[in-house]
Amino acid sequence: MTFQFETELYKHFNLTSFRDGQREVIEHVMNRKDVLAVMPTGTGKSLCYQLPSKLLPNPVVVISPLLSLMFDQVKKLKATGYKQVVAINSMMDYQQRKTVLRQLQFYKLIYVSPEIFQSQEVLSAVQKVQPSLLVIDEAHCISQWGHEFRPDYLRLKHIHESIGKPPLLALTATATPDVQKDIVDYLQMNQPVKVIFPIDKPNLSFVVEKINHPNDKINRLIALLEEHPVPTMIYFSSRKAAEHTAAVLQHSLNIAVGYYHGGLSTEDRMLIQEQFMRNELTVICCTSAFGMGIDKPDIRQVIHYHIPTQVESFIQEVGRGGRDGLPALSIAFYHPSDIHVSRNLLMNELPSLPSIKHFIQFIFTNRPSYQLVEDYIRNNEDLKETHERFLFYHLEKYGILKNKKIDASDVIKEELFLYFETIIKERMDYKHEKLIEMISLVETDKCRREALFQTFQETVQKPDKNCCNNCGFDWRKWKPVNRKLKVVQKYSWEQRLSFIMLQDVLTNE
Amino acid sequence: MFDYLLLLSIQKIQAQRTISSIYHLLKGKKSIQTIQDSYLFNLSFLFGVYSKLERRDFDEAILQLHKRHYLLFLDNENIATLTDEGAKYLEQLERKYTPLYFDGMKYDKQPEKLLQIIYLLTQTTTYLASNQNRFLPIIDDMNAQKAVKKYLKETNISMEETVINIYQDLKQALTIFPTTTSEMIVDTLTTPRQTGLTSFQLADKYSMSTDDIHLHIMHFGHYIVQQSHSGQLFQYLTYFLAKEQSTKVLTYSAKQTLTLLQKGYSLTEVAHIRKLKIATIEDHIIEIIYCNDSFNWAEFLSEEMLSMISTVIDKTQTVKLKLLKNQLPEDFTYFQIKLGLALYHKGER
Numbered sequence: 052m053t054f055q056f057e058t059e060l061y062k063h064f065n066l067t068s069f070r071d072g073q074r075e076v077i078e079h080v081m082n083r084k085d086v087l088a089v090m091p092t093g094t095g096k097s098l099c100y101q102l103p104s105k106l107l108p109n110p111v112v113v114i115s116p117l118l119s120l121m122f123d124q125v126k127k128l129k130a131t132g133y134k135q136v137v138a139i140n141s142m143m144d145y146q147q148r149k150t151v152l153r154q155l156q157f158y159k160l161i162y163v164s165p166e167i168f169q170s171q172e173v174l175s176a177v178q179k180v181q182p183s184l185l186v187i188d189e190a191h192c193i194s195q196w197g198h199e200f201r202p203d204y205l206r207l208k209h210i211h212e213s214i215g216k217p218p219l220l221a222l223t224a225t226a227t228p229d230v231q232k233d234i235v236d237y238l239q240m241n242q243p244v245k246v247i248f249p250i251d252k253p254n255l256s257f258v259v260e261k262i263n264h265p266n267d268k269i270n271r272l273i274a275l276l277e278e279h280p281v282p283t284m285i286y287f288s289s290r291k292a293a294e295h296t297a298a299v300l301q302h303s304l305n306i307a308v309g310y311y312h313g314g315l316s317t318e319d320r321m322l323i324q325e326q327f328m329r330n331e332l333t334v335i336c337c338t339s340a341f342g343m344g345i346d347k348p349d350i351r352q353v354i355h356y357h358i359p360t361q362v363e364s365f366i367q368e369v370g371r372g373g374r375d376g377l378p379a380l381s382i383a384f385y386h387p388s389d390i391h392v393s394r395n396l397l398m399n400e401l402p403s404l405p406s407i408k409h410f411i412q413f414i415f416t417n418r419p420s421y422q423l424v425e426d427y428i429r430n431n432e433d434l435k436e437t438h439e440r441f442l443f444y445h446l447e448k449y450g451i452l453k454n455k456k457i458d459a460s461d462v463i464k465e466e467l468f469l470y471f472e473t474i475i476k477e478r479m480d481y482k483h484e485k486l487i488e489m490i491s492l493v494e495t496d497k498c499r500r501e502a503l504f505q506t507f508q509e510t511v512q513k514p515d516k517n518c519c520n521n522c523g524f525d526w527r528k529w530k531p532v533n534r535k536l537k538v539v540q541k542y543s544w545e546q547r548l549s550f551i552m553l554q555d556v557l558t559n560e
Numbered sequence: 561m562f563d564y565l566l567l568l569s570i571q572k573i574q575a576q577r578t579i580s581s582i583y584h585l586l587k588g589k590k591s592i593q594t595i596q597d598s599y600l601f602n603l604s605f606l607f608g609v610y611s612k613l614e615r616r617d618f619d620e621a622i623l624q625l626h627k628r629h630y631l632l633f634l635d636n637e638n639i640a641t642l643t644d645e646g647a648k649y650l651e652q653l654e655r656k657y658t659p660l661y662f663d664g665m666k667y668d669k670q671p672e673k674l675l676q677i678i679y680l681l682t683q684t685t686t687y688l689a690s691n692q693n694r695f696l697p698i699i700d701d702m703n704a705q706k707a708v709k710k711y712l713k714e715t716n717i718s719m720e721e722t723v724i725n726i727y728q729d730l731k732q733a734l735t736i737f738p739t740t741t742s743e744m745i746v747d748t749l750t751t752p753r754q755t756g757l758t759s760f761q762l763a764d765k766y767s768m769s770t771d772d773i774h775l776h777i778m779h780f781g782h783y784i785v786q787q788s789h790s791g792q793l794f795q796y797l798t799y800f801l802a803k804e805q806s807t808k809v810l811t812y813s814a815k816q817t818l819t820l821l822q823k824g825y826s827l828t829e830v831a832h833i834r835k836l837k838i839a840t841i842e843d844h845i846i847e848i849i850y851c852n853d854s855f856n857w858a859e860f861l862s863e864e865m866l867s868m869i870s871t872v873i874d875k876t877q878t879v880k881l882k883l884l885k886n887q888l889p890e891d892f893t894y895f896q897i898k899l900g901l902a903l904y905h906k907g908e909r
Contacts, residue, residue, distance in 0.1 A: 122700075130694040147702075301764070309761070317700050319758040325696065326755045544742045545731065551746070551753040552686055552727045 107183035165203035190221035194233035202444030257519035281351035288357035313340040348375035564653035607664035671781030686751040817844040869900030
């Protein structure tokens, strides 16, 4: 197989050149090699399988953990005229799914969520089309040590085997050497080619500001945005704080501010995202739910109102700034009491020991069905969605859960509790270590750029200018490119209606 | 708007039902009790006009009305009546918000659906008319997307003309609403020139609660449905409703009962077949009476009994079953009285 990749790129995607690394990955993929690619977000990871899907004889199957991301990709591809693409997931109703599965060979690119593969129907339909390539998106979810571990991902090996072991492409944006090793080991990748890109960006500068009183954060924020009313994301650790701060900013500044978190309806999320993309909103106050799949090139400032609980999240979030290559700034606020907030957040990530005890008691006294256990977890005030995944994963690992059936007859209650206790302790210790790593990063007096990226790569690129506030960051040199703000004037609704709907049509006439 | 609908409902149920019944009414709970009550108290036009209402927000709104001394709680806060101040406030709101175009029982989910279609159709046609083929549909619902796509494929009208049609209809429809509503609706539209605002953003912009925003938009939705049914404006929207037949609300269970009754089974037989209590089947029959004009009720109640019931209702002006039963001969069952009430109300309407 020989292809003129540039020609194909133009033919199928109307693009004239590859971005860094894309071509290398695509070449290896087309040579049927297993590939592990670590590429920063926004560098066009998805093209690495989208182009091959056009060129390979059989469909390409992409396993992706986030439904919204999957929908976005499919929508975007369809919008560019790529029609032979489909997403199979639990949101689809049964009839729709059946129709899609029946004509699966029609598609060139098939997005699948990992949990849907539990359906034998889906698995055998995919088997039948003999995929040319299996892509694991967000591959770091495989690693138990990763910050986004997903138990569903542990079934991928089995899936890979059952669909005939096509070549693998594992993609991720952040992976420490440990996590990389986990991915390769776990998927049993065959002499994989590793294409690893530096995740630091020369156009990013880093500033950490120690705030003396928690209430001072908001004043500092107002001052910053007053000085530079440029596209800015502000990360918060809670939905409430994001909402509240957005309201305060909106009323103290003459710029449009919005908020975004997982509690909004799908429609509202879409509108906010779109407004931000089109610069109708300048500032967005958000939780970590915002960002996945957002490809806004001109974000100039990424501010952490609260610091995240691990370095990986931090890197991912600041990486959303300056995708157009122009200067962008990361500003993290830090107040010593923040560590307590972060600790509490960590504590909530896993179920508490009393609630585990209660859960085990429930299983042993009621001998419940799978459905009943699910209902128990979902209706228990102390247990959350992430806890559900954790509990089911470990029940499965312990051999109590098999094919959606619960059987604890061979298990000793006390031993099961001890098992959970050990696991939780181990995980909490790990998470605390990560948190301390994050804290020491904000407290360091060495170069922040080096401190931030040293565990991920051997060398750090030379910054364009203004490295970090430990290497002499000069605020006078921070002159973010600012676009002209639209002047919003008062018009009557009649005028506005004709403006937004008719202008283009009328001028054509 | 939310205050208005709440106070209006409280006034109309005359302390004969709990506050919760209003919540169920606005949510459009498909239970026999709620459907029956909505007819009983002439509130069926509000049935389901706020299907997304959350209990928390409802309770909060009621509490606020109480704090402002518009309400008086009786019987452990389960029942409320208007104070004099409340009645005055209601009059004031009435002047502001009438005429109301809500017709919840008749339109069911149609207003919500047509609003989605309007948003999507506006976005799609304005984008395509300005030669922009790439955009993310602002409405996520797959069925709505498919319907719009199909419509645009089948219609012979050019894209520019379709935009103009929608524009003219929107403009004319909005003229009859208060300026705030018109402003708000324009803000919700997405075209190449602007992205629609979310309800939270609208609430902020117009200093209203999100409940009010939602109801203002739904009110416009009901008007659109009414207009497209009567063929005045938005005629093309009937395309999106074509498949739905009877729009009146019947619970699934009552539908099954109706099918069996129409096959000729008696009430007892239906109860037996469906393994349900006779009382449940009786409730289904009441529900059917409210929703179905052609249902033959003669075997459950004679004309003579109906006229006796009607006379007592006229005389006592009550809808309380117990009071009615006391005024009627011993052999009248509660079922028959309920049936009589339903027929009385329907006759009146």
